[in-house]
Amino acid sequence: MACNHFTDLSPWQERFITAASRTAEVLVALSYDSDVPATHGLEALVARLGERGNVVSVSTGDSWTDPGLAALTSSLFSGRSLGAAPQAVRFMLAAGEDAEAVLAAREARRLVETGVAPGQIAVTFRDLGRRVARLRSAFDAEGVAADFDVDTAFRSTPFGAALFAGFDAVTEGPDQRERLLAFLLSPYSGVPPADVARADARWRRSRVSGSALVAQARDLSATSARVLQLCAAVGGAGLSERRAQEWKELADTLLAAATSARGLGGFTGLQDAAAHRAVLSTVSELVGLQNVSVDGSRIRKALVAKRVATGARERSDAVVVTEVHRLRSRRFDAVIIGGLTADEFASEKPEPLAAVLLGELG
Structure with a gap:
């Protein structure tokens, strides 16, 4: 045989x-x-x-x-690191997003060690939002400073998620208690997690709900009291100069709570500040509209459609981590492209929106 x-x-x-x-x-x-x-x-x-x-x-x-x-x-096949020539392309393989983040951080460190200035290195993904935490941990582990320039839906930011959780809590919907807990357990409520756990156990035993539940939640801290009060005030009312000031106070209170809990340093702090600016700019744009009825629900819809960009400062001593479309015409000595999968970089280009609409119209 x-x-x-x-x-x-x-x-x-x-x-x-x-x-x-x-x-x-x-x-x-x-x-x-x-x-x-x-x-x-x-x-x-x-x-x-x-x-x-x-x-x-x-x-x-x-x-x-x-x-x-x-x-x-x-x-x-020797296992040795290949010395890349200038303007060379290196292909590297990682199994999974965690390994991919570690590989990107290690490659950035290798480039720095070979003499490339950190500010001249860009790490880019098509979908960066879901990888931020992994990449931050990987870069910290490698000892490489990195600035994250990422574009995120307002509601997907921690700031936006807490704000909308507060709105949902005061509207007394079917998932009111879950949404209230989502706000109270965030860094924006000013309530220690242990106090939230005790309050939740008490609410489960007494089966409290509705306005009584919100009233008890307001007693947990001065911050939670003011935020929930302002959410109820601006949620459905028309937009006037007074309501605009209440929107500003609501955003300021959330930001102040986060600042006292974890500070404004690092990526999370930059994202909080950007989300805070998004609220103020949205309210400012809508309050100036003439002959248009604007209420709280319309402002919330505008915030749902809002995108929040942290805006990398492009320091000379920090690697820029950003999304592909945000590179634009910026020039770097080295670019590390991640997420080279069929899901993120499909071989087939999406059909233009105009063609889709014309097709639906027949």
Whole structure:
């Protein structure tokens, strides 16, 4: 029995060949050469087969005469880091988003160690929002300073999520208690988590709900009291100069609570400040509209559609981590592109919006 053109053997194939060799002559041909790094992964298999039979090496001697091919095979599979030439492209593989974040941070550190200024390095993804926490941890672990320039939906920011949770809590919907807890457990409520846990246990036992639930939540801290009061005040009322001031006070109170809880340093602080500016700018734009009725629900809808950008400061001593479309015409000495998957960088371009609308119209 001859087994030819195999580059490797699976466990069951190896067992089958071993069993067959007890009653028949078996010839196994493998692409293996101890002097070729690309085949070193077969060393263990060749050693096991050698214990059960004879190992015969056959080499034509022609494959490795080309100097370029010999250099490629000796370096590509050697495990050593390849020295990239200027303007070269390096392809790296990571299994999963956690490993991808670590690989990007390590590559940024390698570039810095080779003399590239941190401010001339950009790390970019198509969908950066869901990776921010992983990337921050990876860059901190590698000791590389990084500024994050990311565009996020207002409601997806911690600030926006807390604001909308407060609105949902005072509207007394079917999930009122869950939404109230979402606000109280955020850094914007001024309530310690232990106090929230005790209050939640008390509310479950007494089955309190509606306005009584909100009233008890307001007693947990001065911040929660003022935020919930302002959410109720601006939620459905028309937009006047007075209401605009209440919107500003609401945003200021949330920001002040976050500042006292964790400060405004780092990416989260920048995102809080950007979300705060988004609220003020939205209210300012709508309050100036003439002959248009604007109430709290319209402002909330405008905030849902709002995007919040942290705006990287592009420091010379920090790597810029941003989204692909935010690179625009900015120039960097080195760009690390992540998320090169079919989900984020599809081979087929999306159909233009105009074509979609015309198609629907027939």
